[in-house]
Amino acid sequence: MKSDKKKTSEIGKVEKALNLKPEESLEVFSKEKQEEFASTQEKYKDVAQKFQHIDKSNYKEYVFHKSPKSSHFKNMFWAFLVGGLICVLGQAFVELFLYLGMPKPDAFVLASSVLVALAAIFTGFGIYDLLGRFAGAGSTVPITGFSNAIVAPALEFRCEGMIYGLGAKMFLVAGPVIVNGVAISVVIALITLLFTGGGG
């Protein structure tokens, strides 16, 4: 850490020197400083050479190779654990509502709604986004992720106004989900009608 700091300060010196005109640099720097500059230049010669082949075209590729690889198995484990636990919480609410004498379909719908409400509140506290950092799909795929996708942009874009900020950005991710879901459900229902010929 300390050596990093030293390096940045040295790089800063070099940059400063490069920005000056040659005759200025002669004036500004004493001989000692000039020697130091030359030695610094020498020192980082190989570093400069190392990064010579990187330009705009292959920078993305370079970053992709250099960025830390998170282990797939670790990701899968956390996704399984968190996703599974969210579903267990849902099941707990289902069992509770069944115990209270609710009909089965209602119990499932209400349990999902409770999870949605809980996720909205946790998003407000900033806890859900923390969870998402290591749980990945474990926090995205359950219905709580859908709730988070509605609440997080609503919170973030409130400053842009209640209509075009909060109101519009709320459906940034949920919009495509609902649009696709409704469209496909209507298509499937109409096809089913064609094949079975329902009443009505």
Add this chain to the structure above:
Amino acid sequence: MELLWSFGKAFIVGGAICMIGQIIIDITHLTNGRILVIFLIAGAILQAFNLYQPLIDWAGAGASVPISGFGSALVTGAVEAAKAEGVVGAFTGGLKATATGITTAVVFGYLVAIIFKPRTKPI
């Protein structure tokens, strides 16, 4: 004991669905929105062939809580209403069945956005 096993089933199936999502993310680097839509459509299509409801019957919330359960609920609602009311039902059934979830999300989203202050995401 039966209660515990129902939790176990929910954990296994819910965890497995989320793990499949994580594998897709790791391989394809898709964004969260796309993952949600893919799982929603997958659930809807599975339900169209009546394959998702058995999973919900077995695993309970393990299958209904993931977003694929939302897709299957849309299709179940639309198909059942279509069978009962005809074409109009096909258009109203899906949203009717999922209205509770969507409305809860919108109302709580609104409340949370008003009550809480946006926080900068930790890096």
